[in-house]
Amino acid sequence: MAMLISGTVPIKDLPLTLGEARFEGESLSLNDFKIPCTQGTAALISAALATTDYLKIDPPQVLLVGDNGEGRGSRLLYEYIIKNIPDLLPDVLVLHYCLPDMALMRRLCESVERCSKRPIMIADASSMYAAKAAGLATKFDIFTPDATEIAFLADPDATHPAYISRHLFDTDVTRTPELVDVAYKLKSAAKLLLVKGEIDYVVKDGKIIDTITEPNIPALEAIGGTGDTITGLVAAFAYAELELHEAAIIAARANRMAGKFALATPGTKVWQIISQFPAVFKEYLCEWSGVCYVAAQS
Amino acid sequence: MLFRRKKKPPFEGGGLLLFEKVEEAIKAEKVLKGADYVVKLVAPPPSLRKGCDLAVEINLVEQMGIERLFRQKDVAYLEVVPLKGGGELLEMVKITNFNNATMVKAGNMKVTFDRNTGIILNASGGGCPDIPYLHTQLIDKKLTEAPRPKEIGFTLCALMMDRAFEECLELWRKGGN
Numbered sequence: 001m002a003m004l005i006s007g008t009v010p011i012k013d014l015p016l017t018l019g020e021a022r023f024e025g026e027s028l029s030l031n032d033f034k035i036p037c038t039q040g041t042a043a044l045i046s047a048a049l050a051t052t053d054y055l056k057i058d059p060p061q062v063l064l065v066g067d068n069g070e071g072r073g074s075r076l077l078y079e080y081i082i083k084n085i086p087d088l089l090p091d092v093l094v095l096h097y098c099l100p101d102m103a104l105m106r107r108l109c110e111s112v113e114r115c116s117k118r119p120i121m122i123a124d125a126s127s128m129y130a131a132k133a134a135g136l137a138t139k140f141d142i143f144t145p146d147a148t149e150i151a152f153l154a155d156p157d158a159t160h161p162a163y164i165s166r167h168l169f170d171t172d173v174t175r176t177p178e179l180v181d182v183a184y185k186l187k188s189a190a191k192l193l194l195v196k197g198e199i200d201y202v203v204k205d206g207k208i209i210d211t212i213t214e215p216n217i218p219a220l221e222a223i224g225g226t227g228d229t230i231t232g233l234v235a236a237f238a239y240a241e242l243e244l245h246e247a248a249i250i251a252a253r254a255n256r257m258a259g260k261f262a263l264a265t266p267g268t269k270v271w272q273i274i275s276q277f278p279a280v281f282k283e284y285l286c287e288w289s290g291v292c293y294v295a296a297q298s
Numbered sequence: 299m300l301f302r303r304k305k306k307p308p309f310e311g312g313g314l315l316l317f318e319k320v321e322e323a324i325k326a327e328k329v330l331k332g333a334d335y336v337v338k339l340v341a342p343p344p345s346l347r348k349g350c351d352l353a354v355e356i357n358l359v360e361q362m363g364i365e366r367l368f369r370q371k372d373v374a375y376l377e378v379v380p381l382k383g384g385g386e387l388l389e390m391v392k393i394t395n396f397n398n399a400t401m402v403k404a405g406n407m408k409v410t411f412d413r414n415t416g417i418i419l420n421a422s423g424g425g426c427p428d429i430p431y432l433h434t435q436l437i438d439k440k441l442t443e444a445p446r447p448k449e450i451g452f453t454l455c456a457l458m459m460d461r462a463f464e465e466c467l468e469l470w471r472k473g474g475n
Binding site (some may be wrong): 008010011038039040041067068069070071073074075096097098099100101102103105106124125126127128129133134146149152157158159160161163164165166169170172181212218219221222223224226227254264265266267268269287 | 309310311312313334335336357358359360363369378381382383384385386387388392394396397399401403405406408410412420421422423424425426427428429430431433434435448449452453454455456457458
């Protein structure tokens with residue numbers, strides 16, 4: 001299997017479903033279900049789809065289930081991955097929205113160890129929370145935290161960002177390198193971090209290798225789902241076999257540029273940002289990646 | 299060995315419910331299991347012990363939904379504490395102003411409203427499964443008419459969203475700034 005993206009969506013009666021989704025602007029379609037393309041895994045999948053479509057590579061397989069927060073869908077999701085991941089054998093595995101559960105995340109990571117070829121492991125949102133809380137962060141290749149979440153990774157005790165120490169929350173963006181350093185010392189970070197914020201930091205094995213600051217679109221922070229789109233972009237570029245740090249750098253740049261193209265305001269919806277990715281790729285991907293010819297898939 | 303007992307999967311919840319009396323803890327466990335929560339009766343560590351010497355371990359992330367269920371089912375408890383750390387929820391907020399909008403950040407959650415109309419423009423941050431649902435329920439509604447995240451959410455992310463929402467409401471009632 002190519003790339004597998006898993007997560008919960010706010011359609012309570014959506015059964016656990018494995019398949020291909022389609023981006024349709026304000027919604028994402030999966031079989032007969034229309035999933036609103038808002039904050040969450042729908043935004044992540046839509047961004048990944050925009051990228052794989054543009055690059056003419058296989059679209060992601062998605063494993064989705066309805067869960068409005070009660071956790072039943074999340075537990076089904078964990079159990080399915082635990083049981084089936086050695087057979088699904090994705091090249092890239094993205095774990096996203098779900099009820100964080102440390103014991104289930106531990107079993108999931110043990111199951112991944114049984115894969116004949118280890119996938120590139122990417123976690124964001126509460127899957128990242130569960131991985132950190134269970135002491136499993138180093139099993140992952142990429143985390144994509146925001147400013148509060150890097151403080152969470154740097155807190156030795158917190159199992160959720162709501163319980164991070166006040167002094168860690170009350171920091172500005174200039175302290176991010178310090179928090180990154182602490183997170184790596186605590187083994188609470190993945191091999192590569194893309195820390196999203198006013199300044200995006202790309203960190204490899206504890207060392208900041210790049211920062212992205214332009215274009216500066218402050219409204220992006222207010223738009224629900226613009227962190228999720230970055231994770232979708234990173235995953236798709238990683239699946240396209242860019243080096244992981246290159247995937248992260250291009251994802252951060254593309255997200256900012258899509259915000260500029262969309263003339264983003266705090267009221268902009270994330271699907272309006274996603275709709276700009278093809279134009280951004282057309283104009284900048286060659287310059288950013290050095291890959292200027294997209295071959296049709298054989 | 300001929301007979302091997304199947305080991306139950308371990309439970310790592312990260313949070314404890316503390317009680318004054320043992321019978322309250324037993325009732326709480328029954329109510330929670332009846333509502334499909336995964337929980338476990340445990341002895342609280344001495345450093346966290348208050349009241350009786352029986353506690354219920356919960357998935358800390360589910361704190362808000364559990365406390366609401368206890369109010370509905372009239373279950374008495376002393377408090378919820380994380381198994382590690384200082385044990386205090388983040389209370390502070392940060393405020394950012396845009397041209398006609400204000401964004402309030404509480405913990406990992408952000409809520410943004412239009413200062414002229416009081417309409418919720420966006421919500422961002424977080425990662426728990428109720429957040430995309432809350433997003434669809436709140437966006438484009440007036441702060442004074444939207445449902446409170448603490449009434450329809452279940453998780454700590456929703457609790458932080460409610461903290462941001464509450465601050466937005468207060469700012470709006472004071473005149474939008």
